Amino acid sequence: MPHDHSDHDHPHTLLPSDPALRVKALETILVAKGLVDPSAMEAILDTYEHKVGPHLGAAVVARAWTDPAFRARLVADATAAVAELGISGRQGEHVVAVENTPETHNMVVCTLCSCYPWPLLGIPPGWYKSDAYRARAVREPRKVLAEFGVTLPEGQKVRVWDSTAEVRYLVVPMRPEGTEGMDAVALAALVTRDSMIGTGLPGPPR
Amino acid sequence: MTAPAPSRFDEPWQAQLFALTVALNEAGHFGWPDWTQAFGATLKRRGTERPQDGNADYYAAWLETLEGFLDATGHAPKAEAARTKAAWEAAYLVTPHGQPVRLKG
Structure with a gap:
């Protein structure tokens, strides 16, 4: 049947x-x-x-842009400065904030595995964990930046920071021009994840 | 924003693996620098076979590292892990569709 x-x-x-x-x-x-x-x-x-996610890092950057005393504390000891905003690192990890200037652009990589400032940016994107990025960020950072659509002025050096289990880096991008009247909340919306890794720049004012 | 945010992980097991590893570390069963050294070594070895894509490859390497790590520490010896995996597999195969899957014993 x-x-x-x-x-x-x-x-x-x-x-x-x-x-x-x-x-x-x-x-x-x-x-x-x-x-x-x-x-x-x-x-x-x-x-x-x-x-956790990039919104936390963005709040830190926006505060640094609008509060010079906080910015000084952030550069001196980022672990303590972000703790003021209620962001605590994992045990035994230090956060180091590296500021972009007209002379130097900073970019972060982990050549060992995928160390990343989790409490500030969350889980890293796939490309950050790929061999392509991990190998090339150090060897040819300008070329990698170009692939992200970032072209720096010739006079601006690129400095690449290699993260470790103990030290995690947060790039503090330069505040975009034309944002003078904006408050920290509006500024934070301009700060992208990639701009805090150094593979992007903050968005223009809307 | 009203739409639910997409998961940070491509597959639920990747999220479980991540949480399991972080929980072990936070409970003090191993130090994070030791973990990153072991994980870095796995990524390096697998990267010489073919470039790692940072997504599926990445979590496959993570799982392999954790299995080796827990075998070495004795927290989850390989033979015990294989037996438990087989037990789960058997439990799935005998559980009627739609019912919760439980390990026997």
């Missing part, structure tokens, strides 16, 4: 991918041994999915 049941292809729950099962296995073991607390994992996910 012919029969067809529409469910034939999926009589059981769909099997997750190989890496998904491997992660699940590790999590099961570590939670069972009490090494990891599932609620701590949830809090971490919530933080990185919903709370």
